Amino acid sequence: MNDMWMIRVPASTSNLGPGFDSIGMAVDRFLELTVTPADQWFFKGCTPELESLPTGKDNLLYEVADKLARAQGVSLEEFPHHVAVDSNIPLARGLGSSASAIVAAIELVNQIGQLNLSKEEKLRIASLEEGHLDNVAASVYGGLIIGSHREECTDLIHIDKLDDIAFVAVIPTYELKTSESRKVLQDHFSRQEAVEASSVANTLVAALCTTNWVLAGKMMELDLFHEKARSALVPELQLVRKAAKAAGAYGTFLSGAGPTTLSMVPVKAAQDIAAALHEVVPNAEVTILKPELQGATVCDMKEASLLK
Ligand SMILES: Nc1ncnc2c1ncn2[C@@H]1O[C@H](COP(=O)(O)OP(=O)(O)O)[C@@H](O)[C@H]1O
Numbered sequence: 001m002n003d004m005w006m007i008r009v010p011a012s013t014s015n016l017g018p019g020f021d022s023i024g025m026a027v028d029r030f031l032e033l034t035v036t037p038a039d040q041w042f043f044k045g046c047t048p049e050l051e052s053l054p055t056g057k058d059n060l061l062y063e064v065a066d067k068l069a070r071a072q073g074v075s076l077e078e079f080p081h082h083v084a085v086d087s088n089i090p091l092a093r094g095l096g097s098s099a100s101a102i103v104a105a106i107e108l109v110n111q112i113g114q115l116n117l118s119k120e121e122k123l124r125i126a127s128l129e130e131g132h133l134d135n136v137a138a139s140v141y142g143g144l145i146i147g148s149h150r151e152e153c154t155d156l157i158h159i160d161k162l163d164d165i166a167f168v169a170v171i172p173t174y175e176l177k178t179s180e181s182r183k184v185l186q187d188h189f190s191r192q193e194a195v196e197a198s199s200v201a202n203t204l205v206a207a208l209c210t211t212n213w214v215l216a217g218k219m220m221e222l223d224l225f226h227e228k229a230r231s232a233l234v235p236e237l238q239l240v241r242k243a244a245k246a247a248g249a250y251g252t253f254l255s256g257a258g259p260t261t262l263s264m265v266p267v268k269a270a271q272d273i274a275a276a277l278h279e280v281v282p283n284a285e286v287t288i289l290k291p292e293l294q295g296a297t298v299c300d301m302k303e304a305s306l307l308k
Pocket residue numbers: 031053059060061085087090091092093094095096097098099101176177178179256257
């Protein structure tokens with residue numbers, strides 16, 4: 001590894017409707033850390049949004065890295081670095097910015113401490129840190145992931161047959177912290193509600209695995225686990241859903257904890273559907289996101305310049 005190296009982690013969407021805390025997909029926006037040896041730890045945000053984040057040991061990246069390093073018997077104090085943080089993943093919008101930071105921090109320690117962690121180990125550490133696996137798994141593996149994270153174990157299926165779909169994202173200007181958006185969730189379900197909610201989720205999984213996008217789109221819109229409670233926080237969800245359907249989308253869901261909505265669409269129709277949604281929500285950023293098949297990567301700067 002050269003003196004200067006880079007960690008690149010994709011953004012993620014999660015839930016896809018009823019896959020609450022258990023389905024995630026990497027998308028083509030990225031967090032990039034450029035790491036150089038230095039006299040002390042310093043995190044430099046390279047965009048106006050990232051400039052507002054802490055630059056020292058109270059930065060999320062350092063906090064996660066330090067916790068893992070201690071658990072592995074590595075002292076980060078002995079290996080100070082300057083970390084330039086660049087990203088086009090908006091913060092607190094439901095596109096997994098914090099999960100990408102957690103995955104990047106784990107990779108930082110993996111490289112500095114020469115831990116040689118496997119993907120499975122990174123997934124387990126990241127899921128324990130985040131409390132659920134959906135975003136972190138997508139950022140580690142790339143593609144679509146379906147899994148189960150429990151205290152004793154984290155299990156995962158990874159799918160990368162996603163060529164003919166794209167996603168039209170409507171990214172509002174306002175932030176919604178995941179912690180706030182989880183506070184409104186329903187704590188209890190009757191047996192009947194649980195059976196119906198899990199039947200919709202199971203059918204979504206089967207449809208995703210068999211690339212039945214029409215059925216997957218239908219199931220995406222029938223979530224009973226979280227979207228109803230959250231729609232009060234994201235008033236444009238129903239409006240976007242209706243307009244996207246009319247324009248030819250398979251289905252629309254709240255990305256992660258919101259407030260971004262994602263409409264799953266045929267690749268060929270993406271531009272037209274994006275234009276239709278821009279008419280409906282002119283103040284939001286409307287953009288096309290593609291599934292990203294490559295998970296987190298590390299490269300030295302020579303390789304990084306070839307990627308650009
Ligand atoms: N690259 C980063 N470096 C440091 N902290 C980050 C970074 N990305 C995200 N965060 C922290 O995570 C918060 C957003 O996390 P969260 O509410 O889970 O939303 P989301 O993950 O959907 O973007 C930010 O406000 C910030 O505190």
